[in-house]
Amino acid sequence: MNKSETRDKAILKTVKFEVLRYNPAGNESPHLENYSVPVTKGMTVLDGLNWIKEHLDSTLSWRSSCRMGICGSCGMFINGLPRLACNNQIVHLHSDRVVIKPLPNYDIIRDLVPDLEGLFEKHRSVKPHLIRKDTAEQDSPTGEFFQSEQELLNYIQFAYCIKCGLCMAACPTVATSEEYIGPQPLTAGWRYLSDTRDEGAEQRQDVLYSSHGVYRCHFAGACSQVCPKGVDPALAIQMAKRDAFMKGFGRGKKRSGSSVIPPIQDWTPRGDIPDAPAKTVPQKSE
Amino acid sequence: MQQRLKNRLGLWGWLGGGRYGLDRYAYSLHRLTGLGILAYFIMHIFVTGQRVGGPENWDSTMAAFGSPLFKVGEFLVVLAFAFHAINGIRLILVELGWLIGKPGVPSFPYSYSTLRHKPVFIIFMVFAAALMIIGGVDFYFVMK
Ligand code: SF4
Ligand code: FES
Numbered sequence: 001m002n003k004s005e006t007r008d009k010a011i012l013k014t015v016k017f018e019v020l021r022y023n024p025a026g027n028e029s030p031h032l033e034n035y036s037v038p039v040t041k042g043m044t045v046l047d048g049l050n051w052i053k054e055h056l057d058s059t060l061s062w063r064s065s066c067r068m069g070i071c072g073s074c075g076m077f078i079n080g081l082p083r084l085a086c087n088n089q090i091v092h093l094h095s096d097r098v099v100i101k102p103l104p105n106y107d108i109i110r111d112l113v114p115d116l117e118g119l120f121e122k123h124r125s126v127k128p129h130l131i132r133k134d135t136a137e138q139d140s141p142t143g144e145f146f147q148s149e150q151e152l153l154n155y156i157q158f159a160y161c162i163k164c165g166l167c168m169a170a171c172p173t174v175a176t177s178e179e180y181i182g183p184q185p186l187t188a189g190w191r192y193l194s195d196t197r198d199e200g201a202e203q204r205q206d207v208l209y210s211s212h213g214v215y216r217c218h219f220a221g222a223c224s225q226v227c228p229k230g231v232d233p234a235l236a237i238q239m240a241k242r243d244a245f246m247k248g249f250g251r252g253k254k255r256s257g258s259s260v261i262p263p264i265q266d267w268t269p270r271g272d273i274p275d276a277p278a279k280t281v282p283q284k285s286e
Numbered sequence: 287m288q289q290r291l292k293n294r295l296g297l298w299g300w301l302g303g304g305r306y307g308l309d310r311y312a313y314s315l316h317r318l319t320g321l322g323i324l325a326y327f328i329m330h331i332f333v334t335g336q337r338v339g340g341p342e343n344w345d346s347t348m349a350a351f352g353s354p355l356f357k358v359g360e361f362l363v364v365l366a367f368a369f370h371a372i373n374g375i376r377l378i379l380v381e382l383g384w385l386i387g388k389p390g391v392p393s394f395p396y397s398y399s400t401l402r403h404k405p406v407f408i409i410f411m412v413f414a415a416a417l418m419i420i421g422g423v424d425f426y427f428v429m430k
Contacts, residue, residue, distance in 0.1 A: 022291055024289045024290070024291070030291060079305075080304055080305040081304075081305050081306075102293060103293075104293055104294070104295045104299065105293065105294050105295060105299070106293060107290035107291060107292055107293060108290065108291040108293050109290060114293070115290055153389065153390060153391070154389060155389065156389075156391060157389040157390060157391065157392050158389065160392055170306065172299055172300035172301075172310065172313060172314070173300065174294075174299075175294060175295035175296060175298075175299020175300050176294075176295075176296060176297060176299060176300050178294065218313055218316070218317075218377065219309060219313065219377060219380050219381065219400075220306070220309055220310045220312075220313035221306075221307055221309035221310060221313075221399065221400030221403075222306040222307070222309075222310045224398040224399055224400050224401075225306055225307050225310075225398070225400060226306075227396075227398070229392060229396075230392030230393070230394070230396030230397075230398060231392065232389065232392075232396075232398040232399050234386075234398070234399045234400060235386055235387070235389060235398065235399040236389075238380060238381055238382075238383050238386060238399070239383055239389070241381050241382070241383070242381070242382050242383030245382060
């Protein structure tokens, strides 16, 4: 080990992890279990859980995959807020106690594993994909559906969602209503409803503006506060309400599937783009 | 399928603001004050309805409701009304998409609607507080 490695591995402090344990097969009721975890520089809550699994208790269960905040599977209720375990360093929690519970508002499958199926079902219900009348064009495209930069900016933020479900865990309306569609699916619905290439408004509106749709939101803002991707579901939902209101007065933005434009033919690349480096592996065709 | 443990937060989930932001507390308070005002309204209809029973009936009812306990209760209604009214106006504007900014490309540290809205929120709450103070002065010193 060289010098810098030893420094990085130095134990900064020992932190008490209090983790909710629940085993559906066992006869113990859900309870918090304590573990002492030595914290090193840069260690995330997910690293801490891995450490526990490796050194203290191999039966501890949770869901994670990418460990870099992109797969959205490690959502947990950490020190009072829904967060991604891999996205939060232990020292940044500024506490010697780390209390970890499974995401609220979802059934618990085991330990820290929430049942997200309900979320995905609601997500599917808003038909989160481009719907076009010219399905032939969609299946075998002859060009691209036109969209201006501003039209893209109107929804791109809502397309950053990783379906981690933290927003649903934070939402006070989801807490009392099982039927409320919730921030994530409503945002996904608005993302497509406001896409100028889309023609599926009729199919989507019934869900979005149903009695369990956007009007159940009363702007508690917790969803936007906890979203790890800056998606801002609260904004999407208010925009959906505004759109319906304006349409009621015949003033909403008219959106009807943008036209197909042929691929640009004569273009010259910008001069300042460097050439790709030489291939290091011989190519098959060469 | 194996047994799932229910974990929906229920009533405490919407009432308890926890570590969330101000808007979340305003959300709970808006509902609570709404329920309070509704309760007052029902009582109000019952009380004023006593007039139908003649002047004696009315006087005895008024005497019963003149106790300090009801006086404080009435003042709470003034406070609840001030908050509910001002916050309600704020919510109408927000739900029409005003005062919360526009979508953009998210880049860390993220800017989001409730964060951008915070100064407006505070201004509205100052208005509500002013209304409460005016209401209080009017209630305890002017209206006697
Ligand atoms: S909107 Fe944000 S918090 Fe909600 S599921 Fe998507 S990424 Fe997660
Ligand atoms: S493990 Fe993928 S988001 Fe945390």
